[in-house]
Amino acid sequence: MSTVMYELINGVAWLTIDRPEARNALSKAVRDGLWDGVRRFNDDARAKVLVLTGAGDKAFCAGADLKEMAETALEVPPPDFLPQIGRNIEVEKPTIAAVNGVALAGGFLLAQQCDLVVAADHATFAISEVKVGRGSPWAAPLSWLVPPRIALQILLTGDPISARRAREIGLVNDVVQAPDLRDHVQTLAERIAANAPLSVLAAKRTAYLSARYPIGEAYDRAEEIWEPVYESEDAQEGPTAFREKRTPVWKGR
Numbered sequence: 604m605s606t607v608m609y610e611l612i613n614g615v616a617w618l619t620i621d622r623p624e625a626r627n628a629l630s631k632a633v634r635d636g637l638w639d640g641v642r643r644f645n646d647d648a649r650a651k652v653l654v655l656t657g658a659g660d661k662a663f664c665a666g667a668d669l670k671e672m673a674e675t676a677l678e679v680p681p682p683d684f685l686p687q688i689g690r691n692i693e694v695e696k697p698t699i700a701a702v703n704g705v706a707l708a709g710g711f712l713l714a715q716q717c718d719l720v721v722a723a724d725h726a727t728f729a730i731s732e733v734k735v736g737r738g739s740p741w742a743a744p745l746s747w748l749v750p751p752r753i754a755l756q757i758l759l760t761g762d763p764i765s766a767r768r769a770r771e772i773g774l775v776n777d778v779v780q781a782p783d784l785r786d787h788v789q790t791l792a793e794r795i796a797a798n799a800p801l802s803v804l805a806a807k808r809t810a811y812l813s814a815r816y817p818i819g820e821a822y823d824r825a826e827e828i829w830e831p832v833y834e835s836e837d838a839q840e841g842p843t844a845f846r847e848k849r850t851p852v853w854k855g856r
Contacts (some may be wrong), residue, residue, distance in 0.1 A: 607636025608658075609643055615792040616643075616650035623659030628668040629709045634685040637713075641686045645694060651796035651803075653694065654788055655713060656701035660781055663700070663726065666708025667737075679738075685709065687741055688716040689811070695804050697795050701788040702726045702766070703781065712741045715748065718807060720774065721788050722766035723781040728774065729763035747814045749773050799841060800855040801832045 608619045618640040620627040627633070644653045657663040688694045700706075700717035706728045714720050714728070722728075732739045739758065746754040749772045757764065769775040779787045795803060805828045812821035832838060837853050844851035 605636060606630065606632045607640050609640050611647070611650055612789065613793055614649060614651040614796040615654060615789055616647060616652070617654045617656065618644065619656050619658055620664055621658040623657070623661065625668065626662035626665035626705065627657040627659070627710070628665050629685060630668040633668075637686050638683075638692075641688065641692055641694060644696070645692075651696060651800065652792040653696065653698045654701050654792055655698065655717060656785075656788075657703055657710075660703060660723070660725075662704040662710070663702040663706040664710030664713055665705055666710050666731070685712075687712065690716070690741070695807070697792075697803060697807055699788055699792055701784055702728075702775070703784055705729075705763075707731050707763075708737070708739070712739075715742070715745065715774075718810075719776050719791070720769075721777045721779065721784065721791065722769060722775045723784045724766055724778050725781055726766040726769075726778075727763040728757075728766075728769050729761060730757050731761045731763075733759065733761040744814065799832075799837045799851070799853050801835050801837055805829050805832050 606620065606622050608617075608621050610617045610619070618637070620633055620637070622628065622630070622633060641653070644650050682691055686692045688698055697719070698717040699719045699721060700714040702714055702720060702722040704723065704726055706714045706726065708729070708731050711728055711730050730739050730742055742758060745757065753772050766775060766778045770778050777787065808828050809825050812824055816824060836856055840851050840853065
C-alpha cells in the first residue's frame with residue numbers, strides 16, 4: 604500500500620502522507636512518494652493547486668523517521684533527501700500546506716516551503732532538531748517568513764508553537780477547527796484555481812523576488828515576468844467578461 608496518496612478534486616491535487624500510525628514520519632517510502640507526487644503535480648495539466656497534508660488528526664508530519672535514521676546511521680542528509688519546493692525542485696503552480704496536527708522538524712520544513720499554510724486549531728509547529736542533535740539548514744528562509752527574533756526563538760529553543768501563535772507571527776494564513784480543515788482548504792484552492800492562470804503563476808514568482816534580489820532588481824524582474832501576461836489573450840478576456848457580465852473563460856495564453 605502506498606504511503607503517499609495523490610487525489611485530484613476540481614483542479615486541486617491533494618498529496619497526503621498516509622502513515623498515521625507513525626505520525627506520518629518521513630521514511631524512505633514516504634520521501635520517495637513525496638518526490639513522485641510533486642513531480643506528478645508538475646506534469647498534471649489538470650491540477651492547478653497542490654495541497655500537502657497528512658492522514659489522521661494527530662500529525663501533519665513528525666519529521667524524519669528516527670528509527671530508520673538510527674539504523675542507517677544517517678549523517679548529513681543528501682540534497683535530494685526529500686523535496687524542498689523552491690530549493691531542490693521548482694513548482695510554478697501554487698501550493699498549500701493543510702496542517703492537520705503536529706508539524707515537527709521535516710514536517711515544519713514541508714509546511715514552510717509551501718506558499719500558503721492553513722492549520723487545524725490543535726496543530727503545533729516546531730523545529731526540534733536542537734533537542735536531538737540534528738540540523739536544520741533548510742530553515743534558512745525562516746527569518747524572511749517571520750521576524751528574525753521569532754525565527755531565532757523557534758530555532759534555538761526547539762519548543763513548539765501553537766497554530767494560533769503561528770498565525771500571529773505570519774507563519775500560518777488561517778486557523779480553522781479540525782473538522783473544517785479539508786473543506787476550507789479545498790475552497791481556498793478552488794478560488795485560486797479559478798483565477799487567470801498566467802496571472803497566478805506570475806503573482807507567485809513576483810512574491811518571492813524580494814527574498815532573492817535587491818529591490819531595484821526585483822522591480823525589473825517583475826516587469827519582465829508580467830509583460831507576457833499583459834500581452835496575453837487572457838488579459839483581454841478579463842475586462843471583456845467584466846463588461847459582458849459573465850465568467851471569464853481563461854485559455855492560459
